[in-house]
Amino acid sequence: MSTLGSFIWSIADQLRGPYRPNQYGNVILPLTILRRLDCILEPDRETVRELAAKFGNPNRLRVEVRKATGRSFYNTSKYSFANLLADADGLADNLTDYIDRFSDDVDVFTYFKFKEEIDALEAAGLLREVVKSFGAIDLHPDEVSNADMGDAFEYIIRKFNEAANETSGDHYTPRDAIRLLVDMLFAEKDADLTEAEIVRSLYDPTAGTGGMLSLAEEHLLAQNPGASLSLYGQEYNPQSYAICKSDLLAKGHDATNIAFGNTLTDDAFKNRQFDFCMSNPPYGVDWKQYAKAIKQESESAGPYGRFAPGLPSTSDGQMLFLLHLAHKMRKPEDGGGRAGIVMNGSPLFNGAAESGPSNIRKWLLENDLVEAIVALPTSMFFNTGIATYIWILDNTKHPDRKGTVQLIDGSEFWTKMRKSLGSKNRELSEEDRANIVKLYADFTDADPDTSKVLRTDEFGYWTVTIERPLLDDEGNPVVDRKGKPKPDAKKRDTENVPFTYGGSTAADEGRTEVVQAYFDTEVKSHVPDAWIDWTKIKVGYEIPFTRHFYKYVPPRPLAEIDADLEKQVSKILDLLREVEQ
Structure with missing residues (x-):
């Protein structure tokens, strides 16, 4: 406090x-x-x-x-x-x-x-x-x-x-979470950041009161007092904007680099990219009131626009900020850029194949922009106890990391707070942060309980439509004019086939061979009259984080369960006897 x-x-x-x-x-x-x-x-x-x-x-x-x-x-x-x-x-x-x-x-x-x-x-x-x-x-x-x-x-x-009985999460992020994000954002570039008199830029499109910008500058100057970090940000809450701008004024920064307004509808730095970008956008915020403007931009900006890869549901705008950050990273030919963003779990898996969210993940993964995703402990934020994740993006990955994504389960690295602050009763100590950053730096599968390195194609899948024939009253297949069996819509089903089924590493290029092999093994043997509708296959991407770190816990032996039940029954009978007496 x-x-x-x-x-x-x-x-x-x-x-x-x-x-x-x-x-x-x-x-x-x-x-x-x-x-x-x-x-x-x-x-x-x-x-x-x-x-x-x-x-x-x-x-x-x-x-x-x-x-x-x-x-x-x-x-x-x-x-x-x-x-x-x-x-x-x-x-x-x-x-x-x-x-x-x-x-x-x-x-x-x-x-x-x-x-x-x-x-x-x-x-x-x-x-x-x-x-x-x-x-x-x-x-x-x-x-x-x-x-x-x-x-x-x-x-x-x-x-x-x-x-005011409101939440504070829209205004600022706990500093321990920001410090981990900053540690990871700068970790890959630490050697570069120690050069004498370097000049770098940092941008936060959801600047709030400026906490992320301030701690990032503090981190860099602690490593390199001679460094210069130009801070940029945009904020749509009037009071938060005022605090952020006044904070930068007090530190001697150019306050015109802090803009007021809605980043999604009016990018104040439209023609700029940055060395580092970071954000903690609001979770689950409805963007219906901005939908018309955002959709118009998506349609008119062409394939290189901010929202060209896809649009998420209007009930949750997190992934719009994810796309925005990817767009604001300095281009590889200009030195490249890195971005860090804190989001809840839904951007990992929401949306079916070829939906807006799935297409956004597809674009990010196929362009090899996702470097690492870290699961944070629950109960880390002041106004929510839900699971949250840090995504690290990089458009100039280290050669060892190209074509891969590192998943880090940091959910058990936390220290209990002496006094809760709202929903926050856990914090990341300096040791906790160091352990997570070490997992990231080691870039290994040596401890599969906390770190896994996966190829980007391991997150892809095909949604395959499986048809079965429509039968007449006598049980015979109904055929069309060409003699082909008509499908029964009531028996229609879909299967999600991983790109990696059967050990394939061909990604979408292996579609025909892998899908057919899956169908022959997993479907045809059980439903001989089924067939694949090859015209309806859809490509999807998801990042099933919890599945990769799932730990099987065997059920207790039946004898142990029976013994516990007998004890409880005995207690109940004793209580009933006391009542009867």
Whole structure:
């Protein structure tokens, strides 16, 4: 739990009455951001005011401020937390002036509609005390690290959503899960990332409050302090966007790299690819309201568009983000890219052969983009206990990994938390993460209980339609004009035939031989009058993760079960005797 977050949230006690608990965040979040930026700006405030008086052109002023302070943003107001309370009667107007005089890249307060909150606080007689409380907190990065600030924001958001009876999973991902994703995302490129003064780009299309971007930067700089990581992101939740952007501003990043909007309908970085991409998209989110725009893009963009491989069900948009990330990886001829995404289990197997989800898996696997999939422990997230998985994509795989996918069962690598946070009662310790990353790095089947390396064609199958003849009243097959037996629709059946049946390694090219061999062995011997409708064969792909790691547990011996039953019967009879007495 964040001590700072708890302290900031305690200020909400002043809001009781005029504000309901689920409204506290509308005040606390923007004021926390404002105080953070205020502390950062304070040492150079007079310098910036002098430059503002000298240079009226905003573009020129931005250049001069950067030269003088090293920062890309500024504020030209004569007010700050240091003097806002001096004019008690004009506090609301002066605070509004302070917010209005930030440079254009600081648009975060607009997304909180904070001017309306200032008026509401003033009307309730609360503005002065709340501003005074925040003015007493020193949130300068020298006092509160970026990591601690991120923890504080996440704590506040979680408390805010608990009060509103909402889930927090849409806003942020547990940091232990992010760290594992970052470890794996960078693992294959660790040698490259230690080069002096390297420059890399990282992109998150579901940026939330920026937790993934921040921890990825922290990881890289820990390995290579001289490295430079340009951070890019897009977020459609106004408050999360504002927090993410303000966090990057505080760290000195180019805040224009954080865009507001719906990534699926309006890609803010349409013509860009990145070295690294990562995302934790919302699970099971309905995209019916965007379906028209997405389908139009899919049809008009041609074979190289984001959604060309296929579209999932409108009831779950996870795989749209999966396709988006694959599209945003830097092209192989430009050095290649890697992507990591956290999803639930449905993208592994949902959809029948030649459905949208199956075609998406087909495209990813046949283009050899899936490098590894890791099963995480359950009860890892704040708002759900379901099974989740990390997918790692790479379009320039190491030669040893080409044509394969590594499945890692990390579900047993967890540490019990001392105190649960919502649904989260397990976490990945540093040792847990190291064990999973080692399994990935070793790239072996040596321990089949935790790691398996499979060829991409091992996930393919054909759905084959099996027909049987329609019989007349006398039991004879009904034939068409060409003398061929008519199929009985009621007896029609389908069989899923693995590409690898009979040890085949020919993938779809072995269709005729493998399907016929399967039919002769598995069907014909039991149903002699059946035949294959070769015109209806469909190709499908699925990743049956749990099947590959299934562990057979034999049932208990009957004698042991009978003995237990006899004990229970004896107890029941004894209880009945006591009642009768």
